[in-house]
Amino acid sequence: MSEQEKFLRDLINRLAKLNCVFDTNVDFSKLSPFRIGGGSACVVVRIRSLKELQILNSIIGEEFYILGRGSNTFFRGESIQAPIIKLVGEFDKIEKISATKFRLYAGAHFDQVCRALSKDGYSGLEFGVGIPGTVGGAIKMNAGAHGSEIANIITEVCILYEGKLEIIKPDFGYRFSSIPSKAVILWGDIHISQAKTDMIMSLIRRNLDYRKATQPLEYPSLGSVFKNPESKSAGEILEHLGFKGLSIGGCKFSEKHANWIINYSKKGTYKDVEELLYLAIQRVKESFLIDLELEWVVLGSQF
Ligand SMILES: Cc1cc2nc3c(=O)[nH]c(=O)nc-3n(C[C@H](O)[C@H](O)[C@H](O)COP(=O)(O)OP(=O)(O)OC[C@H]3O[C@@H](n4cnc5c(N)ncnc54)[C@H](O)[C@@H]3O)c2cc1C
Missing domain, CATH: 3.30.465.10 (Uridine Diphospho-n-acetylenolpyruvylglucosamine Reductase; domain 3)
Structure with a gap:
Protein backbone atom coordinates (compact mmCIF):
# COMPACT_ATOMS: atom_id res chain seq x y z
CA MET A 1 0.00 0.00 0.00
CA SER A 2 1.41 3.42 -0.98
CA GLU A 3 1.83 6.28 1.51
CA GLN A 4 -1.09 8.08 -0.12
CA GLU A 5 -3.33 5.01 0.15
CA LYS A 6 -2.42 4.65 3.83
CA PHE A 7 -3.16 8.33 4.41
CA LEU A 8 -6.58 7.96 2.77
CA ARG A 9 -7.49 4.80 4.66
CA ASP A 10 -6.52 6.46 7.92
CA LEU A 11 -8.45 9.62 7.05
CA ILE A 12 -11.60 7.67 6.18
CA ASN A 13 -11.41 5.80 9.50
CA ARG A 14 -11.02 9.05 11.42
CA LEU A 15 -13.83 10.78 9.52
CA ALA A 16 -16.13 7.86 10.30
CA LYS A 17 -15.22 8.00 14.01
CA LEU A 18 -15.87 11.76 14.08
CA ASN A 19 -19.32 11.25 12.51
CA CYS A 20 -18.37 13.41 9.52
CA VAL A 21 -20.47 13.21 6.37
CA PHE A 22 -18.38 12.02 3.44
CA ASP A 23 -18.46 10.01 0.21
CA THR A 24 -15.70 8.01 -1.40
CA ASN A 25 -14.86 7.50 -5.09
CA VAL A 26 -17.08 10.31 -6.30
CA ASP A 27 -17.29 10.53 -10.09
CA PHE A 28 -16.18 13.93 -11.46
CA SER A 29 -19.54 14.28 -13.21
CA LYS A 30 -21.19 14.68 -9.80
CA LEU A 31 -18.89 17.48 -8.64
CA SER A 32 -19.64 20.26 -11.09
CA PRO A 33 -22.38 21.47 -13.45
CA PHE A 34 -20.05 20.51 -16.36
CA ARG A 35 -20.91 16.83 -15.64
CA ILE A 36 -17.60 15.80 -17.18
CA GLY A 37 -16.53 12.25 -16.44
CA GLY A 38 -13.40 10.18 -16.88
CA GLY A 39 -12.16 10.22 -13.30
CA SER A 40 -13.14 10.35 -9.65
CA ALA A 41 -12.29 12.03 -6.36
CA CYS A 42 -11.20 9.67 -3.56
CA VAL A 43 -12.97 11.48 -0.69
CA VAL A 44 -15.47 14.34 -0.58
CA VAL A 45 -16.28 15.61 2.93
CA ARG A 46 -19.28 17.84 3.67
CA ILE A 47 -18.29 20.10 6.54
CA ARG A 48 -21.28 21.29 8.56
CA SER A 49 -19.74 23.62 11.14
CA LEU A 50 -16.65 25.64 12.00
CA LYS A 51 -15.90 23.10 14.73
CA GLU A 52 -15.83 20.26 12.17
CA LEU A 53 -13.66 22.33 9.87
CA GLN A 54 -11.17 23.03 12.65
CA ILE A 55 -11.04 19.35 13.62
CA LEU A 56 -10.38 18.34 10.02
CA ASN A 57 -7.78 21.07 9.76
CA SER A 58 -6.00 19.73 12.84
CA ILE A 59 -5.94 16.22 11.31
CA ILE A 60 -4.86 16.94 7.75
CA GLY A 61 -3.50 20.48 7.92
CA GLU A 62 -4.09 22.22 4.61
CA GLU A 63 -3.73 19.15 2.40
CA PHE A 64 -7.23 19.40 1.00
CA TYR A 65 -9.07 21.18 -1.76
CA ILE A 66 -12.04 23.39 -0.96
CA LEU A 67 -14.84 23.16 -3.48
CA GLY A 68 -17.92 25.33 -3.82
CA ARG A 69 -20.42 24.22 -6.45
CA GLY A 70 -17.61 23.34 -8.86
CA SER A 71 -18.96 25.78 -11.46
CA ASN A 72 -15.48 27.08 -12.28
CA THR A 73 -13.46 23.93 -11.57
CA PHE A 74 -12.19 21.58 -14.26
CA PHE A 75 -11.47 18.12 -12.82
CA ARG A 76 -8.68 16.36 -14.60
CA GLY A 77 -6.91 13.01 -14.32
CA GLU A 78 -8.08 9.53 -13.40
CA SER A 79 -8.17 10.06 -9.67
CA ILE A 80 -7.88 12.98 -7.26
CA GLN A 81 -6.28 11.79 -4.04
CA ALA A 82 -6.42 15.01 -2.01
CA PRO A 83 -9.58 15.16 0.12
CA ILE A 84 -12.16 17.59 -1.28
CA ILE A 85 -14.23 19.53 1.22
CA LYS A 86 -17.50 21.34 0.76
CA LEU A 87 -19.08 23.78 3.22
CA VAL A 88 -22.71 23.06 4.10
CA GLY A 89 -24.96 23.38 7.18
CA GLU A 90 -24.07 26.50 9.18
CA PHE A 91 -22.09 27.85 6.19
CA ILE A 200 -33.74 46.24 -9.37
CA MET A 201 -35.93 43.51 -10.85
CA SER A 202 -36.02 45.15 -14.27
CA LEU A 203 -32.19 45.30 -14.32
CA ILE A 204 -32.07 41.61 -13.35
CA ARG A 205 -34.51 40.70 -16.13
CA ARG A 206 -32.38 42.61 -18.64
CA ASN A 207 -29.22 40.83 -17.44
CA LEU A 208 -30.90 37.41 -17.60
CA ASP A 209 -32.29 38.10 -21.09
CA TYR A 210 -28.78 39.02 -22.21
CA ARG A 211 -27.38 35.77 -20.77
CA LYS A 212 -30.08 33.71 -22.44
CA ALA A 213 -29.45 35.38 -25.80
CA THR A 214 -25.66 35.05 -25.72
CA GLN A 215 -24.81 31.96 -23.61
CA PRO A 216 -25.59 28.27 -24.20
CA LEU A 217 -27.25 27.85 -20.80
CA GLU A 218 -29.18 24.77 -21.90
CA TYR A 219 -25.97 22.65 -21.86
CA PRO A 220 -23.59 21.65 -19.06
CA SER A 221 -20.58 24.00 -18.94
CA LEU A 222 -18.22 25.89 -16.67
CA GLY A 223 -19.08 29.29 -18.14
CA SER A 224 -16.41 31.21 -20.07
CA VAL A 225 -13.28 29.18 -20.76
CA PHE A 226 -10.50 31.73 -21.21
CA LYS A 227 -9.89 35.13 -19.68
CA ASN A 228 -10.06 37.98 -22.15
CA PRO A 229 -6.51 38.90 -23.17
CA GLU A 230 -5.73 42.59 -22.64
CA SER A 231 -8.14 44.79 -24.63
CA LYS A 232 -9.33 41.79 -26.69
CA SER A 233 -12.20 39.34 -26.48
CA ALA A 234 -11.27 35.65 -26.20
CA GLY A 235 -14.67 34.80 -27.74
CA GLU A 236 -14.09 37.01 -30.80
CA ILE A 237 -10.60 35.56 -31.35
CA LEU A 238 -11.90 31.98 -31.14
CA GLU A 239 -14.85 32.79 -33.39
CA HIS A 240 -12.50 34.37 -35.95
CA LEU A 241 -10.42 31.17 -35.95
CA GLY A 242 -13.51 29.04 -36.61
CA PHE A 243 -13.84 27.41 -33.18
CA LYS A 244 -17.63 27.80 -32.94
CA GLY A 245 -19.12 24.29 -33.14
CA LEU A 246 -15.75 22.49 -33.16
CA SER A 247 -16.25 19.21 -31.33
CA ILE A 248 -14.08 16.44 -29.90
CA GLY A 249 -15.72 13.39 -28.34
CA GLY A 250 -18.76 14.51 -26.39
CA CYS A 251 -17.78 18.19 -26.01
CA LYS A 252 -17.55 21.20 -28.26
CA PHE A 253 -17.05 24.94 -28.46
CA SER A 254 -20.57 26.33 -28.44
CA GLU A 255 -22.12 27.67 -31.64
CA LYS A 256 -23.68 30.45 -29.57
CA HIS A 257 -20.52 31.62 -27.80
CA ALA A 258 -17.05 30.58 -28.97
CA ASN A 259 -15.51 31.03 -25.51
CA TRP A 260 -17.74 28.34 -23.94
CA ILE A 261 -17.08 24.61 -24.05
CA ILE A 262 -20.26 22.63 -23.63
CA ASN A 263 -20.68 18.99 -22.68
CA TYR A 264 -23.47 18.75 -25.25
CA SER A 265 -23.62 14.93 -25.16
CA LYS A 266 -23.61 14.92 -21.32
CA LYS A 267 -21.12 12.07 -21.76
CA GLY A 268 -17.95 14.09 -22.39
CA THR A 269 -14.75 13.28 -20.53
CA TYR A 270 -11.94 15.45 -19.24
CA LYS A 271 -9.82 14.16 -22.12
CA ASP A 272 -12.23 15.62 -24.72
CA VAL A 273 -12.03 18.97 -22.94
CA GLU A 274 -8.23 18.81 -22.68
CA GLU A 275 -7.91 18.29 -26.43
CA LEU A 276 -10.21 21.23 -27.18
CA LEU A 277 -8.23 23.42 -24.80
CA TYR A 278 -4.86 22.42 -26.30
CA LEU A 279 -6.13 23.10 -29.80
CA ALA A 280 -7.44 26.57 -28.91
CA ILE A 281 -4.32 27.56 -26.96
CA GLN A 282 -2.04 26.38 -29.78
CA ARG A 283 -3.98 28.02 -32.64
CA VAL A 284 -4.38 31.35 -30.85
CA LYS A 285 -0.65 31.38 -30.08
CA GLU A 286 0.25 30.59 -33.70
CA SER A 287 -2.13 33.14 -35.21
CA PHE A 288 -2.00 36.03 -32.72
CA LEU A 289 1.06 35.34 -30.51
CA ILE A 290 -1.33 35.49 -27.55
CA ASP A 291 -1.07 33.09 -24.61
CA LEU A 292 -4.64 32.34 -23.63
CA GLU A 293 -5.15 31.94 -19.90
CA LEU A 294 -7.88 29.71 -18.45
CA GLU A 295 -10.62 31.36 -16.40
CA TRP A 296 -11.23 27.95 -14.80
CA VAL A 297 -9.41 26.45 -11.85
CA VAL A 298 -7.83 23.10 -12.77
CA LEU A 299 -7.94 20.35 -10.17
CA GLY A 300 -5.90 17.20 -10.64
CA SER A 301 -2.77 17.18 -12.75
CA GLN A 302 -1.84 20.68 -13.88
CA PHE A 303 -2.78 21.75 -17.39
C1 LIG B 1 -23.53 28.76 -16.71
C2 LIG B 1 -22.41 29.48 -16.01
C3 LIG B 1 -22.37 30.86 -15.99
C4 LIG B 1 -21.33 31.53 -15.34
N1 LIG B 1 -21.32 32.88 -15.37
C5 LIG B 1 -20.34 33.53 -14.72
C6 LIG B 1 -20.31 34.96 -14.73
O1 LIG B 1 -21.16 35.62 -15.30
N2 LIG B 1 -19.29 35.56 -14.08
C7 LIG B 1 -18.33 34.87 -13.40
O2 LIG B 1 -17.45 35.49 -12.81
N3 LIG B 1 -18.33 33.53 -13.40
C8 LIG B 1 -19.31 32.85 -14.03
N4 LIG B 1 -19.31 31.49 -14.02
C9 LIG B 1 -18.23 30.76 -13.33
C10 LIG B 1 -18.52 30.40 -11.86
O3 LIG B 1 -19.91 30.19 -11.63
C11 LIG B 1 -18.02 31.45 -10.88
O4 LIG B 1 -16.63 31.63 -10.99
C12 LIG B 1 -18.36 31.10 -9.43
O5 LIG B 1 -18.06 32.19 -8.61
C13 LIG B 1 -17.58 29.86 -8.92
O6 LIG B 1 -18.17 29.46 -7.69
P1 LIG B 1 -18.10 27.93 -7.23
O7 LIG B 1 -18.62 27.87 -5.85
O8 LIG B 1 -18.76 27.05 -8.20
O9 LIG B 1 -16.54 27.73 -7.25
P2 LIG B 1 -15.72 26.39 -7.48
O10 LIG B 1 -15.65 26.09 -8.93
O11 LIG B 1 -16.21 25.33 -6.59
O12 LIG B 1 -14.29 26.89 -6.98
C14 LIG B 1 -13.62 27.93 -7.68
C15 LIG B 1 -12.43 28.38 -6.83
O13 LIG B 1 -12.90 28.95 -5.62
C16 LIG B 1 -12.32 28.26 -4.51
N5 LIG B 1 -13.30 28.24 -3.42
C17 LIG B 1 -14.60 27.87 -3.46
N6 LIG B 1 -15.14 28.00 -2.24
C18 LIG B 1 -14.15 28.45 -1.42
C19 LIG B 1 -14.07 28.75 -0.01
N7 LIG B 1 -15.13 28.64 0.80
N8 LIG B 1 -12.88 29.14 0.47
C20 LIG B 1 -11.79 29.27 -0.33
N9 LIG B 1 -11.80 29.00 -1.64
C21 LIG B 1 -12.97 28.60 -2.18
C22 LIG B 1 -11.99 26.87 -5.03
O14 LIG B 1 -10.97 26.26 -4.24
C23 LIG B 1 -11.50 27.22 -6.42
O15 LIG B 1 -10.19 27.69 -6.39
C24 LIG B 1 -20.33 30.78 -14.69
C25 LIG B 1 -20.37 29.39 -14.70
C26 LIG B 1 -21.39 28.74 -15.35
C27 LIG B 1 -21.43 27.22 -15.34
Whole structure:
Protein backbone atom coordinates (compact mmCIF):
# COMPACT_ATOMS: atom_id res chain seq x y z
CA MET A 1 0.00 0.00 0.00
CA SER A 2 1.41 3.42 -0.98
CA GLU A 3 1.83 6.28 1.51
CA GLN A 4 -1.09 8.08 -0.12
CA GLU A 5 -3.33 5.01 0.15
CA LYS A 6 -2.42 4.65 3.83
CA PHE A 7 -3.16 8.33 4.41
CA LEU A 8 -6.58 7.96 2.77
CA ARG A 9 -7.49 4.80 4.66
CA ASP A 10 -6.52 6.46 7.92
CA LEU A 11 -8.45 9.62 7.05
CA ILE A 12 -11.60 7.67 6.18
CA ASN A 13 -11.41 5.80 9.50
CA ARG A 14 -11.02 9.05 11.42
CA LEU A 15 -13.83 10.78 9.52
CA ALA A 16 -16.13 7.86 10.30
CA LYS A 17 -15.22 8.00 14.01
CA LEU A 18 -15.87 11.76 14.08
CA ASN A 19 -19.32 11.25 12.51
CA CYS A 20 -18.37 13.41 9.52
CA VAL A 21 -20.47 13.21 6.37
CA PHE A 22 -18.38 12.02 3.44
CA ASP A 23 -18.46 10.01 0.21
CA THR A 24 -15.70 8.01 -1.40
CA ASN A 25 -14.86 7.50 -5.09
CA VAL A 26 -17.08 10.31 -6.30
CA ASP A 27 -17.29 10.53 -10.09
CA PHE A 28 -16.18 13.93 -11.46
CA SER A 29 -19.54 14.28 -13.21
CA LYS A 30 -21.19 14.68 -9.80
CA LEU A 31 -18.89 17.48 -8.64
CA SER A 32 -19.64 20.26 -11.09
CA PRO A 33 -22.38 21.47 -13.45
CA PHE A 34 -20.05 20.51 -16.36
CA ARG A 35 -20.91 16.83 -15.64
CA ILE A 36 -17.60 15.80 -17.18
CA GLY A 37 -16.53 12.25 -16.44
CA GLY A 38 -13.40 10.18 -16.88
CA GLY A 39 -12.16 10.22 -13.30
CA SER A 40 -13.14 10.35 -9.65
CA ALA A 41 -12.29 12.03 -6.36
CA CYS A 42 -11.20 9.67 -3.56
CA VAL A 43 -12.97 11.48 -0.69
CA VAL A 44 -15.47 14.34 -0.58
CA VAL A 45 -16.28 15.61 2.93
CA ARG A 46 -19.28 17.84 3.67
CA ILE A 47 -18.29 20.10 6.54
CA ARG A 48 -21.28 21.29 8.56
CA SER A 49 -19.74 23.62 11.14
CA LEU A 50 -16.65 25.64 12.00
CA LYS A 51 -15.90 23.10 14.73
CA GLU A 52 -15.83 20.26 12.17
CA LEU A 53 -13.66 22.33 9.87
CA GLN A 54 -11.17 23.03 12.65
CA ILE A 55 -11.04 19.35 13.62
CA LEU A 56 -10.38 18.34 10.02
CA ASN A 57 -7.78 21.07 9.76
CA SER A 58 -6.00 19.73 12.84
CA ILE A 59 -5.94 16.22 11.31
CA ILE A 60 -4.86 16.94 7.75
CA GLY A 61 -3.50 20.48 7.92
CA GLU A 62 -4.09 22.22 4.61
CA GLU A 63 -3.73 19.15 2.40
CA PHE A 64 -7.23 19.40 1.00
CA TYR A 65 -9.07 21.18 -1.76
CA ILE A 66 -12.04 23.39 -0.96
CA LEU A 67 -14.84 23.16 -3.48
CA GLY A 68 -17.92 25.33 -3.82
CA ARG A 69 -20.42 24.22 -6.45
CA GLY A 70 -17.61 23.34 -8.86
CA SER A 71 -18.96 25.78 -11.46
CA ASN A 72 -15.48 27.08 -12.28
CA THR A 73 -13.46 23.93 -11.57
CA PHE A 74 -12.19 21.58 -14.26
CA PHE A 75 -11.47 18.12 -12.82
CA ARG A 76 -8.68 16.36 -14.60
CA GLY A 77 -6.91 13.01 -14.32
CA GLU A 78 -8.08 9.53 -13.40
CA SER A 79 -8.17 10.06 -9.67
CA ILE A 80 -7.88 12.98 -7.26
CA GLN A 81 -6.28 11.79 -4.04
CA ALA A 82 -6.42 15.01 -2.01
CA PRO A 83 -9.58 15.16 0.12
CA ILE A 84 -12.16 17.59 -1.28
CA ILE A 85 -14.23 19.53 1.22
CA LYS A 86 -17.50 21.34 0.76
CA LEU A 87 -19.08 23.78 3.22
CA VAL A 88 -22.71 23.06 4.10
CA GLY A 89 -24.96 23.38 7.18
CA GLU A 90 -24.07 26.50 9.18
CA PHE A 91 -22.09 27.85 6.19
CA ASP A 92 -25.25 28.10 4.10
CA LYS A 93 -26.87 31.29 5.37
CA ILE A 94 -27.05 35.10 5.27
CA GLU A 95 -27.08 37.37 8.34
CA LYS A 96 -28.21 40.99 8.45
CA ILE A 97 -25.66 43.14 10.29
CA SER A 98 -27.14 46.61 9.78
CA ALA A 99 -29.57 48.38 7.45
CA THR A 100 -27.30 47.90 4.42
CA LYS A 101 -24.67 45.42 5.59
CA PHE A 102 -24.98 41.63 5.29
CA ARG A 103 -22.77 38.68 6.17
CA LEU A 104 -22.82 36.08 3.40
CA TYR A 105 -21.57 32.64 4.47
CA ALA A 106 -19.34 30.79 2.04
CA GLY A 107 -21.53 27.76 1.40
CA ALA A 108 -24.60 29.76 0.36
CA HIS A 109 -25.66 29.62 -3.30
CA PHE A 110 -24.55 32.96 -4.76
CA ASP A 111 -27.35 33.18 -7.33
CA GLN A 112 -29.99 32.57 -4.65
CA VAL A 113 -28.44 35.11 -2.26
CA CYS A 114 -28.43 37.72 -5.04
CA ARG A 115 -32.06 36.98 -5.93
CA ALA A 116 -33.26 37.04 -2.32
CA LEU A 117 -31.59 40.35 -1.37
CA SER A 118 -32.63 41.94 -4.67
CA LYS A 119 -36.26 40.96 -4.11
CA ASP A 120 -36.05 42.58 -0.66
CA GLY A 121 -35.08 45.90 -2.26
CA TYR A 122 -31.28 45.83 -1.96
CA SER A 123 -29.26 46.97 -4.95
CA GLY A 124 -25.67 45.92 -5.79
CA LEU A 125 -26.12 42.20 -6.39
CA GLU A 126 -28.08 42.36 -9.66
CA PHE A 127 -24.97 41.22 -11.58
CA GLY A 128 -24.79 37.96 -9.59
CA VAL A 129 -28.16 36.54 -10.59
CA GLY A 130 -27.33 33.67 -12.95
CA ILE A 131 -23.86 32.95 -11.51
CA PRO A 132 -24.22 29.33 -10.38
CA GLY A 133 -21.49 29.17 -7.69
CA THR A 134 -21.26 29.59 -3.92
CA VAL A 135 -20.46 32.80 -2.07
CA GLY A 136 -16.99 31.33 -1.27
CA GLY A 137 -16.32 30.62 -4.96
CA ALA A 138 -17.61 34.05 -5.98
CA ILE A 139 -15.29 35.81 -3.50
CA LYS A 140 -12.27 33.69 -4.39
CA MET A 141 -12.77 34.16 -8.15
CA ASN A 142 -14.05 37.76 -7.87
CA ALA A 143 -17.09 36.72 -9.86
CA GLY A 144 -18.50 39.42 -12.06
CA ALA A 145 -20.82 40.16 -14.95
CA HIS A 146 -22.59 43.04 -16.70
CA GLY A 147 -19.86 45.50 -15.70
CA SER A 148 -19.89 44.72 -11.99
CA GLU A 149 -18.12 42.27 -9.68
CA ILE A 150 -18.21 41.12 -6.09
CA ALA A 151 -15.12 43.21 -5.28
CA ASN A 152 -17.36 46.31 -5.55
CA ILE A 153 -19.45 45.34 -2.53
CA ILE A 154 -17.18 43.23 -0.30
CA THR A 155 -15.87 44.97 2.79
CA GLU A 156 -14.25 42.15 4.80
CA VAL A 157 -13.64 38.44 4.46
CA CYS A 158 -13.14 35.88 7.24
CA ILE A 159 -10.75 33.04 6.45
CA LEU A 160 -9.30 30.03 8.19
CA TYR A 161 -5.63 30.05 7.26
CA GLU A 162 -2.74 28.15 8.78
CA GLY A 163 -5.07 27.02 11.57
CA LYS A 164 -6.12 30.58 12.55
CA LEU A 165 -9.22 32.67 11.93
CA GLU A 166 -8.42 36.00 10.28
CA ILE A 167 -10.47 38.94 9.01
CA ILE A 168 -8.91 40.38 5.88
CA LYS A 169 -9.54 42.96 3.18
CA PRO A 170 -8.32 41.14 0.06
CA ASP A 171 -7.12 42.78 -3.14
CA PHE A 172 -9.19 41.90 -6.17
CA GLY A 173 -8.50 41.93 -9.90
CA TYR A 174 -10.03 40.44 -13.03
CA ARG A 175 -11.31 37.02 -11.84
CA PHE A 176 -8.65 37.20 -9.12
CA SER A 177 -8.44 37.68 -5.36
CA SER A 178 -5.34 37.82 -3.19
CA ILE A 179 -6.82 35.24 -0.79
CA PRO A 180 -4.12 32.58 -0.25
CA SER A 181 -4.78 29.34 -2.12
CA LYS A 182 -4.81 27.28 1.09
CA ALA A 183 -7.19 29.59 2.97
CA VAL A 184 -10.80 28.59 3.54
CA ILE A 185 -13.23 31.49 3.16
CA LEU A 186 -15.89 31.30 5.89
CA TRP A 187 -17.89 34.43 5.14
CA GLY A 188 -17.74 37.81 3.44
CA ASP A 189 -19.43 41.04 4.54
CA ILE A 190 -21.05 43.14 1.86
CA HIS A 191 -22.27 46.69 1.82
CA ILE A 192 -25.20 47.34 -0.51
CA SER A 193 -27.79 50.08 -0.92
CA GLN A 194 -31.56 50.21 -0.79
CA ALA A 195 -33.45 50.97 -3.99
CA LYS A 196 -36.83 50.51 -5.62
CA THR A 197 -37.53 46.80 -6.11
CA ASP A 198 -39.10 47.29 -9.56
CA MET A 199 -35.93 49.02 -10.81
CA ILE A 200 -33.74 46.24 -9.37
CA MET A 201 -35.93 43.51 -10.85
CA SER A 202 -36.02 45.15 -14.27
CA LEU A 203 -32.19 45.30 -14.32
CA ILE A 204 -32.07 41.61 -13.35
CA ARG A 205 -34.51 40.70 -16.13
CA ARG A 206 -32.38 42.61 -18.64
CA ASN A 207 -29.22 40.83 -17.44
CA LEU A 208 -30.90 37.41 -17.60
CA ASP A 209 -32.29 38.10 -21.09
CA TYR A 210 -28.78 39.02 -22.21
CA ARG A 211 -27.38 35.77 -20.77
CA LYS A 212 -30.08 33.71 -22.44
CA ALA A 213 -29.45 35.38 -25.80
CA THR A 214 -25.66 35.05 -25.72
CA GLN A 215 -24.81 31.96 -23.61
CA PRO A 216 -25.59 28.27 -24.20
CA LEU A 217 -27.25 27.85 -20.80
CA GLU A 218 -29.18 24.77 -21.90
CA TYR A 219 -25.97 22.65 -21.86
CA PRO A 220 -23.59 21.65 -19.06
CA SER A 221 -20.58 24.00 -18.94
CA LEU A 222 -18.22 25.89 -16.67
CA GLY A 223 -19.08 29.29 -18.14
CA SER A 224 -16.41 31.21 -20.07
CA VAL A 225 -13.28 29.18 -20.76
CA PHE A 226 -10.50 31.73 -21.21
CA LYS A 227 -9.89 35.13 -19.68
CA ASN A 228 -10.06 37.98 -22.15
CA PRO A 229 -6.51 38.90 -23.17
CA GLU A 230 -5.73 42.59 -22.64
CA SER A 231 -8.14 44.79 -24.63
CA LYS A 232 -9.33 41.79 -26.69
CA SER A 233 -12.20 39.34 -26.48
CA ALA A 234 -11.27 35.65 -26.20
CA GLY A 235 -14.67 34.80 -27.74
CA GLU A 236 -14.09 37.01 -30.80
CA ILE A 237 -10.60 35.56 -31.35
CA LEU A 238 -11.90 31.98 -31.14
CA GLU A 239 -14.85 32.79 -33.39
CA HIS A 240 -12.50 34.37 -35.95
CA LEU A 241 -10.42 31.17 -35.95
CA GLY A 242 -13.51 29.04 -36.61
CA PHE A 243 -13.84 27.41 -33.18
CA LYS A 244 -17.63 27.80 -32.94
CA GLY A 245 -19.12 24.29 -33.14
CA LEU A 246 -15.75 22.49 -33.16
CA SER A 247 -16.25 19.21 -31.33
CA ILE A 248 -14.08 16.44 -29.90
CA GLY A 249 -15.72 13.39 -28.34
CA GLY A 250 -18.76 14.51 -26.39
CA CYS A 251 -17.78 18.19 -26.01
CA LYS A 252 -17.55 21.20 -28.26
CA PHE A 253 -17.05 24.94 -28.46
CA SER A 254 -20.57 26.33 -28.44
CA GLU A 255 -22.12 27.67 -31.64
CA LYS A 256 -23.68 30.45 -29.57
CA HIS A 257 -20.52 31.62 -27.80
CA ALA A 258 -17.05 30.58 -28.97
CA ASN A 259 -15.51 31.03 -25.51
CA TRP A 260 -17.74 28.34 -23.94
CA ILE A 261 -17.08 24.61 -24.05
CA ILE A 262 -20.26 22.63 -23.63
CA ASN A 263 -20.68 18.99 -22.68
CA TYR A 264 -23.47 18.75 -25.25
CA SER A 265 -23.62 14.93 -25.16
CA LYS A 266 -23.61 14.92 -21.32
CA LYS A 267 -21.12 12.07 -21.76
CA GLY A 268 -17.95 14.09 -22.39
CA THR A 269 -14.75 13.28 -20.53
CA TYR A 270 -11.94 15.45 -19.24
CA LYS A 271 -9.82 14.16 -22.12
CA ASP A 272 -12.23 15.62 -24.72
CA VAL A 273 -12.03 18.97 -22.94
CA GLU A 274 -8.23 18.81 -22.68
CA GLU A 275 -7.91 18.29 -26.43
CA LEU A 276 -10.21 21.23 -27.18
CA LEU A 277 -8.23 23.42 -24.80
CA TYR A 278 -4.86 22.42 -26.30
CA LEU A 279 -6.13 23.10 -29.80
CA ALA A 280 -7.44 26.57 -28.91
CA ILE A 281 -4.32 27.56 -26.96
CA GLN A 282 -2.04 26.38 -29.78
CA ARG A 283 -3.98 28.02 -32.64
CA VAL A 284 -4.38 31.35 -30.85
CA LYS A 285 -0.65 31.38 -30.08
CA GLU A 286 0.25 30.59 -33.70
CA SER A 287 -2.13 33.14 -35.21
CA PHE A 288 -2.00 36.03 -32.72
CA LEU A 289 1.06 35.34 -30.51
CA ILE A 290 -1.33 35.49 -27.55
CA ASP A 291 -1.07 33.09 -24.61
CA LEU A 292 -4.64 32.34 -23.63
CA GLU A 293 -5.15 31.94 -19.90
CA LEU A 294 -7.88 29.71 -18.45
CA GLU A 295 -10.62 31.36 -16.40
CA TRP A 296 -11.23 27.95 -14.80
CA VAL A 297 -9.41 26.45 -11.85
CA VAL A 298 -7.83 23.10 -12.77
CA LEU A 299 -7.94 20.35 -10.17
CA GLY A 300 -5.90 17.20 -10.64
CA SER A 301 -2.77 17.18 -12.75
CA GLN A 302 -1.84 20.68 -13.88
CA PHE A 303 -2.78 21.75 -17.39
C1 LIG B 1 -23.53 28.76 -16.71
C2 LIG B 1 -22.41 29.48 -16.01
C3 LIG B 1 -22.37 30.86 -15.99
C4 LIG B 1 -21.33 31.53 -15.34
N1 LIG B 1 -21.32 32.88 -15.37
C5 LIG B 1 -20.34 33.53 -14.72
C6 LIG B 1 -20.31 34.96 -14.73
O1 LIG B 1 -21.16 35.62 -15.30
N2 LIG B 1 -19.29 35.56 -14.08
C7 LIG B 1 -18.33 34.87 -13.40
O2 LIG B 1 -17.45 35.49 -12.81
N3 LIG B 1 -18.33 33.53 -13.40
C8 LIG B 1 -19.31 32.85 -14.03
N4 LIG B 1 -19.31 31.49 -14.02
C9 LIG B 1 -18.23 30.76 -13.33
C10 LIG B 1 -18.52 30.40 -11.86
O3 LIG B 1 -19.91 30.19 -11.63
C11 LIG B 1 -18.02 31.45 -10.88
O4 LIG B 1 -16.63 31.63 -10.99
C12 LIG B 1 -18.36 31.10 -9.43
O5 LIG B 1 -18.06 32.19 -8.61
C13 LIG B 1 -17.58 29.86 -8.92
O6 LIG B 1 -18.17 29.46 -7.69
P1 LIG B 1 -18.10 27.93 -7.23
O7 LIG B 1 -18.62 27.87 -5.85
O8 LIG B 1 -18.76 27.05 -8.20
O9 LIG B 1 -16.54 27.73 -7.25
P2 LIG B 1 -15.72 26.39 -7.48
O10 LIG B 1 -15.65 26.09 -8.93
O11 LIG B 1 -16.21 25.33 -6.59
O12 LIG B 1 -14.29 26.89 -6.98
C14 LIG B 1 -13.62 27.93 -7.68
C15 LIG B 1 -12.43 28.38 -6.83
O13 LIG B 1 -12.90 28.95 -5.62
C16 LIG B 1 -12.32 28.26 -4.51
N5 LIG B 1 -13.30 28.24 -3.42
C17 LIG B 1 -14.60 27.87 -3.46
N6 LIG B 1 -15.14 28.00 -2.24
C18 LIG B 1 -14.15 28.45 -1.42
C19 LIG B 1 -14.07 28.75 -0.01
N7 LIG B 1 -15.13 28.64 0.80
N8 LIG B 1 -12.88 29.14 0.47
C20 LIG B 1 -11.79 29.27 -0.33
N9 LIG B 1 -11.80 29.00 -1.64
C21 LIG B 1 -12.97 28.60 -2.18
C22 LIG B 1 -11.99 26.87 -5.03
O14 LIG B 1 -10.97 26.26 -4.24
C23 LIG B 1 -11.50 27.22 -6.42
O15 LIG B 1 -10.19 27.69 -6.39
C24 LIG B 1 -20.33 30.78 -14.69
C25 LIG B 1 -20.37 29.39 -14.70
C26 LIG B 1 -21.39 28.74 -15.35
C27 LIG B 1 -21.43 27.22 -15.34
